Amino acid sequence: MKKMFFALILTSLLLTACGAAMPSEVSAMDFWARSGMKDGNSAAYMILQNGTDADDELIGASSDVAQAVELHLSQMKADGTMEMIQQQLISVPAGKAVELKPGSYHVMLIGLTRDLKTGDEISLTLKFKNRADITLTIPVMDAEGMGGSGMDGHMP
Numbered sequence: 001m002k003k004m005f006f007a008l009i010l011t012s013l014l015l016t017a018c019g020a021a022m023p024s025e026v027s028a029m030d031f032w033a034r035s036g037m038k039d040g041n042s043a044a045y046m047i048l049q050n051g052t053d054a055d056d057e058l059i060g061a062s063s064d065v066a067q068a069v070e071l072h073l074s075q076m077k078a079d080g081t082m083e084m085i086q087q088q089l090i091s092v093p094a095g096k097a098v099e100l101k102p103g104s105y106h107v108m109l110i111g112l113t114r115d116l117k118t119g120d121e122i123s124l125t126l127k128f129k130n131r132a133d134i135t136l137t138i139p140v141m142d143a144e145g146m147g148g149s150g151m152d153g154h155m156p
């Protein structure tokens with residue numbers, strides 16, 4: 001009986017320590033969007049952090065700067081070229097961080113309604129399976145400067 005009591009105290013101490021170290025929410029950080037021309041495509045990148053003890057999923061996104069917004073995964077094909085595969089969701093497991101970056105997962109902005117230039121800001125709303133939407137104000141950065149060089153096939 002005594003052993004069990006100590007085990008309970010230890011567990012609650014550990015939980016307290018974890019709670020203090022991590023944000024207790026799903027949050028986005030280090031976000032940026034690739035510059036692009038009206039009618040062309042662009043992409044948004046970020047790190048999604050799940051500070052909760054429950055798995056979640058990014059299930060979609062929306063923005064008024066694009067006619068369509070999709071979740072994509074870029075990956076290398078056997079012949080060495082990159083392809084983009086539309087994703088129904090991007091998993092954000094409990095206590096984990098998922099990086100959306102050039103050459104990997106990204107939020108694809110298809111059919112830009114205006115030019116996106118370095119220094120601009122766009123609004124992007126992320127939809128999750130298990131929580132409220134998150135709307136981000138995302139800075140636009142120069143694609144060349146970020147070393148992306150068309151890895152995702154977003155550049156002409």
Ligand SMILES: [Cu+2]
Pocket residue numbers: 043072073084106107108152
């Ligand atoms: Cu894409």
